[in-house]
Amino acid sequence: MTDDLFEVLEPLEPRQQRFVEEYVIDLIGTKAAIRAGYSSKSAASTASSLLNKTNIQHAIEKLQEQRASRINVTKESVLHEMSLLANSRVEWFTIDDTGVVRAAEGAPEGATGAIQSVKYRKEVYPPKLDKDGGLIKEGYVVHHAELKLWDKPGPLKLMGRHIGLFPDKVEVSGPGGGPIKTEVTEVRRTIVRAGKQDV
Numbered sequence: 001m002t003d004d005l006f007e008v009l010e011p012l013e014p015r016q017q018r019f020v021e022e023y024v025i026d027l028i029g030t031k032a033a034i035r036a037g038y039s040s041k042s043a044a045s046t047a048s049s050l051l052n053k054t055n056i057q058h059a060i061e062k063l064q065e066q067r068a069s070r071i072n073v074t075k076e077s078v079l080h081e082m083s084l085l086a087n088s089r090v091e092w093f094t095i096d097d098t099g100v101v102r103a104a105e106g107a108p109e110g111a112t113g114a115i116q117s118v119k120y121r122k123e124v125y126p127p128k129l130d131k132d133g134g135l136i137k138e139g140y141v142v143h144h145a146e147l148k149l150w151d152k153p154g155p156l157k158l159m160g161r162h163i164g165l166f167p168d169k170v171e172v173s174g175p176g177g178g179p180i181k182t183e184v185t186e187v188r189r190t191i192v193r194a195g196k197q198d199v
Contacts, residue, residue: 012055019050020059024067079159081113086155088114090147099143119146 012020015037022032029047038046050056092107092114099120103111120143127139 012059016050016053016056017059019047020056020063023047023051023060024063080110082155082159084108084110084114085150086152086159088149088152090149093147095143095145097143099145101145101147114149115147116150117148119148120144121146 019032019036019038022035023029025032029051030043033043033047033050034040088111092104092111093101094104095101099122101112101115101118123142123144125140125142127135128137130136
């Protein structure tokens with residue numbers, strides 16, 4: 001990794017820079033903190049603290065953008081692909097007489113990307129002959145194709161999170177959106193001894 005990634009940002013300590021590099025691998029803060037050399041006992045709180053720092057957030061964003069540009073991936077292309085998986089329908093596909101699967105008319109662009117696998121089966125029917133060897137019916141072949149589409153719940157959940165349907169945080173408030181009322185209860189302990197009472 002080149003140092004120019006962090007030139008325009010508030011300088012990061014070497015271990016913070018390592019955390020950023022580790023975090024973009026799997027987006028798991030605790031593991032990234034441990035791999036970056038922070039204590040495993042406090043890795044979860046350390047990761048949470050680091051991820052709340054503006055310079056860390058910017059560094060992660062910039063590194064993700066650089067990686068995405070190298071493999072020609074944009075946010076729009078990822079969302080389009082997730083949308084295809086989440087909204088896929090068997091009606092999007094046709095199977096011709098030879099068993100080849102194609103996108104049906106009106107299917108969205110890239111629809112075949114929603115196909116996880118295709119199982120082909122061929123049935124061969126020989127010609128039917130009469131007892132003298134005369135042809136009654138021509139032989140023919142029937143091609144079958146069984147489609148399996150990619151999982152829908154996973155992409156649907158990701159798309160839902162993207163539009164705010166499944167928030168990561170749940171905020172709790174009091175009546176009318178105001179603060180939560182708290183009450184403090186005082187607990188007193190009385191020790192009774194023979195001939196004497198202490199409060």
